Amino acid sequence: MGEMKQVIISLQSHLETEASCCQGKSPPSPQKELPLQSDLASGATHLAPSGGASLSCSWKRPYGIGAGLQNTGNTCYLNAALQCLTYTPPLANYMLSQAAGLPGLTDGVGPQEDQSASQQIVGGHWRSQIQCLQCQGISETLDPYLEIALDIKTADSVEQALQHLVQPEELAGENAYHCATCLQKTAASKTLTLQSAGKVLLFVLKWFSDFTGEKLGGQVHYPECLDMRPYMSQQNGRPLDYVLYAVLVHVGLRCQSGHYFCYVKAGNGHWYKMDDANATACDITSVLDQSACVLFYVHKSGFGETNGNVSSCREQSLQ
Incomplete structure (x- = not known):
């Protein structure tokens, strides 16, 4: 500060x-x-x-x-x-x-x-959605941001880096999602987009x-x-x-x-x-x-x- x-x-x-x-x-x-x-x-x-x-x-x-x-x-x-x-x-x-x-x-x-x-x-705000692939239930959170960090290791343009950022991510194995509805760890799909x-x-x-x-x-x-x-x-x-x-x-x-x-x-x-x-x-x-x-x-x-x-x-x- x-x-x-x-x-x-x-x-x-x-x-x-x-x-x-x-x-x-x-x-x-x-x-x-x-x-x-x-x-x-x-x-x-x-x-x-x-x-x-x-x-x-x-x-x-x-x-x-x-x-x-x-x-x-x-x-x-x-x-x-x-x-x-x-x-x-x-x-x-x-x-x-x-x-x-x-x-x-x-x-x-x-x-x-x-x-x-x-x-x-x-x-602005990030919108994070996690969908359980077993019960299809969706959990959603909003998180504020002041800047957008872009991973450029596998991107040759800002647009490509942004596209990688919002692509759905599979949560499985050690990263499996603990579903509040199923009450167990299951495979899930996580999507991050800009809400505002x-x-x-x-x-x-x-x-x-x-x-x-x-x-x-x-x-x-x-x-x-x-x-x-x-x-x-x-x-x-x-x-x-x-x-x-x-x-x-x-x-x-x-x-x-x-x-x-x-x-x-x-x-x-x-x-x-x-x-x-x-x-x-x-x-x-x-x-x-x-x-x-x-x-x-x-x-x-x-x-x-x-x-x-x-x-x-x-x-x-x-x-």
Whole structure:
């Protein structure tokens, strides 16, 4: 909790500094490095606070990129994480409209609606169903989550990893299910699906070995637009499209070493590489060609339609 509190405090300070800077300049041309924070008073456009406790998925205006962050000594991961959070529209809108940051990080207890703000932004619920194959009885539970961890050992794309995650699993032998109706251990089928999804989805790709800390080889493909409908408990209905807006990248062979940087999509629809103090304009082709360790997607209804010409997920799959 102490580390998370420090991240949130740093995020709020960064957002407030960004919001206080001047606005109105055009975004930089590709491959041009942007100035540091102290030089931005007369520079590019930035985030701005919104009135009230807003959880809107869209920027109020087409704000451009903000400042880079100095590496003060092994702080590249913190810098990259802060940049990804800074360009998370509902979180930025919420943080800039509050006086004590996110709930649960202070000693006091805020209003009831504030206590679930983080859950509303990045949270959802897993739906776990276990069906006894002897009596056909079904047991169901709902569990909250804030991020979705993806096993990529046998997957070459985010969609494939998600498909593996929701495939039915057979419980038998030592893993047999103790059925409350049959009152004995029996074979069963377990299915895990998403009952609900938040405004923002955080996918954590499990690149590192739990035992050695070494990084897996290969690359996992991820789309600019992701339809989550096939992985939901209710699979009938309109596509549930999410748009990529930030990518956290690790370069190195082990989790204990290497370097972190990120790519973010500003409110003007343009992509930028944020590498500590350096902010460089780039294109979506570069963004999608990374060994990402955390992917940030926001619901398309509030972001993709107004920021950049992002086609629907189905349109992309046909291109």
